[in-house]
Amino acid sequence: MLIEQSAYANRWRTVAPDAKGLFALGGLVAAFAAAGRLEAALAVTAAVVAATVLGARVPLGLYLRVAFPALLFLAVSALSLALSVDRAPGDGLGVHVTGAGLDQVSRVTGRSLAGLAALLFLVLTTPLTDLIVLARRLRTPEVLLDIMVLCYRTLFVFSGALHDMRTAQAARLGYANSRLTFRALGDLTANLTLQIWQRAHALHQAALARNSDGPLRFLPTPHPHARRHTLLGGLAGALLAALGGLLAHGGAV
Amino acid sequence: MSDLILELDGVDFRYPDGSMGLDGCSLAIRRGSRNVLIGANGAGKTTLFQHCNGLLRPTDGVVRYAGAPVDYGRAGLRALRSKVGMVFQNPDRQLFSASVREDVSFGPINLGLDEAAVTARVDAALAAVGMDDLARKPVHNLSFGQKKRVCIAGVLAMEPELLVLDEPMAGLDQAMQEELLAVLERLHGRGMTILLATHDIHFAYRWADRIHLMAAGRCTASLDAPALADHEAELAAIGLRLPAVIGLQRLLRQQGLLAEGAPLHSCTALLARLQEIQR
Numbered sequence: 001m002l003i004e005q006s007a008y009a010n011r012w013r014t015v016a017p018d019a020k021g022l023f024a025l026g027g028l029v030a031a032f033a034a035a036g037r038l039e040a041a042l043a044v045t046a047a048v049v050a051a052t053v054l055g056a057r058v059p060l061g062l063y064l065r066v067a068f069p070a071l072l073f074l075a076v077s078a079l080s081l082a083l084s085v086d087r088a089p090g091d092g093l094g095v096h097v098t099g100a101g102l103d104q105v106s107r108v109t110g111r112s113l114a115g116l117a118a119l120l121f122l123v124l125t126t127p128l129t130d131l132i133v134l135a136r137r138l139r140t141p142e143v144l145l146d147i148m149v150l151c152y153r154t155l156f157v158f159s160g161a162l163h164d165m166r167t168a169q170a171a172r173l174g175y176a177n178s179r180l181t182f183r184a185l186g187d188l189t190a191n192l193t194l195q196i197w198q199r200a201h202a203l204h205q206a207a208l209a210r211n212s213d214g215p216l217r218f219l220p221t222p223h224p225h226a227r228r229h230t231l232l233g234g235l236a237g238a239l240l241a242a243l244g245g246l247l248a249h250g251g252a253v
Numbered sequence: 254m255s256d257l258i259l260e261l262d263g264v265d266f267r268y269p270d271g272s273m274g275l276d277g278c279s280l281a282i283r284r285g286s287r288n289v290l291i292g293a294n295g296a297g298k299t300t301l302f303q304h305c306n307g308l309l310r311p312t313d314g315v316v317r318y319a320g321a322p323v324d325y326g327r328a329g330l331r332a333l334r335s336k337v338g339m340v341f342q343n344p345d346r347q348l349f350s351a352s353v354r355e356d357v358s359f360g361p362i363n364l365g366l367d368e369a370a371v372t373a374r375v376d377a378a379l380a381a382v383g384m385d386d387l388a389r390k391p392v393h394n395l396s397f398g399q400k401k402r403v404c405i406a407g408v409l410a411m412e413p414e415l416l417v418l419d420e421p422m423a424g425l426d427q428a429m430q431e432e433l434l435a436v437l438e439r440l441h442g443r444g445m446t447i448l449l450a451t452h453d454i455h456f457a458y459r460w461a462d463r464i465h466l467m468a469a470g471r472c473t474a475s476l477d478a479p480a481l482a483d484h485e486a487e488l489a490a491i492g493l494r495l496p497a498v499i500g501l502q503r504l505l506r507q508q509g510l511l512a513e514g515a516p517l518h519s520c521t522a523l524l525a526r527l528q529e530i531q532r
Contacts, residue, residue, distance in 0.1 A: 008391060129355060156392075156393035202343075205303070210408070211360060211363035213327075216359065219354065221352065221355070
């Protein structure tokens with residue numbers, strides 16, 4: 001919901017998704033190019049985060065809340081990469097930090113941070129409907145796009161249904177103790193499964209009623225300055241990629 | 254051109270589980286008219302509507318559109334569904350896309366129109382239901398009434414001749430009902446034939462040209478709305494009473510408080526007439 005909120009409320013909401021896609025792609029290329037040097041990767045990350053927070057005006061608090069689970073996962077991964085359990089001669093089993101391990105941590109962390117920043121830039125500034133249009137333009141198979149469209153729409157329908165059912169159960173003491181909680185959750189799952197099946201049938205009927213004969217096609221949202229935005233996004237992305245490469249190969253940070 | 258836009262003639266429909274949906278149902282809709290289908294829950298209104306659009310095929314009997322039996326082949330259904338627009342009761346079961354504009358474009362794109370024509374139709378349909386300023390809003394952030402209007406826009410964009418709405422007033426507050434009514438009035442003013450289902454006999458009397466009564470899978474009577482007062486028995490047969498405004502007018506005329514004249518179809522109109530007389 002935080003991602004959704006930001007995608008619709010940011011300053012670059014109406015910028016063509018192609019432009020934002022190109023910039024994010026530039027960020028990903030830069031993440032790989034700069035991975036050899038942590039400072040370079042951090043500089044790329046900082047540039048992309050700045051574009052998201054200062055350029056698109058995505059609130060920093062919201063940004064950090066969205067990034068937190070990924071950062072936590074990265075921290076745990078880095079820790080497990082840095083430490084190795086080894087049997088040193090005459091020392092028994094021990095946990096060691098090796099130079100090679102630290103090098104690997106620096107490489108993985110730098111690349112992950114920059115890559116995460118690039119992807120967060122894209123999803124926090126672009127509504128999923130625009131991303132689907134972008135994916136369609138990139139010739140993603142129709143069946144995948146249909147699944148994306150339906151999943152995205154039904155996500156909200158079923159979260160509403162889930163909330164209503166849970167409230168109705170709680171109002172009748174469905175979650176009063178652990179035994180009732182298990183029972184209520186089971187009922188909720190069964191009921192929701194049935195609803196999903198019924199709603200899938202209803203959506204199919206509704207599609208047929210509007211002359212659908214297969215793929216779900218829609219009119220793309222118009223972006224009045226798409227050409228200019230795409231050019232700027234492409235340039236910024238290329239610049240970012242070049243920056244990553246330059247900093248990684250000898251440039252000072 | 255046939256005067257009857259849609260006709261069901263002795264239509265039977267049985268669901269796969271064996272339950273009866275329609276049982277010898279006959280109904281005729283005149284081109285350009287405002288029609289209300291009224292009946293209790295489970296009377297078969299939704300099943301009948303799904304026959305109008307070719308979503309269900311009769312097990313027996315005939316459905317005719319513009320005088321010709323419906324062709325249930327691929328091309329025939331395409332033609333029928335481009336002329337009969339269907340608005341379902343629950344908007345969340347009809348809206349696919351998370352974007353208002355995209356969802357409205359779904360039907361016209363399926364008609365094979367080019368992008369410019371689709372854009373023009375989408376803009377016109379959104380304007381017709383007063384949703385043009387919310388075109389870029391995500392569907393899940395709309396109110397129930399707004400979602401319902403998006404559903405209507407999605408069907409209007411296909412420019413149907415007959416608009417079928419399954420209980421369009423259900424779940425709407427008074428203000429939203431009035432807004433929706435104004436939309437339907439505008440559409441009827443443009444020559445569109447409208448058929449809608451409701452439980453509200455007062456609304457039916459106020460709005461419709463023809464009232465079709467339905468019970469146990471069949472249409473029990475089709476009445477001219479202005480002459481509803483003469484059909485108390487038919488209404489009673491499906492458990493309905495005459496609208497209160499009819500009884501009130503009768504009483505006021507008997508008491509000499511209201512002059513004879515054309516019947517008034519709503520309590521609001523009757524109140525206005527009485528206030529006029531008092532002045």
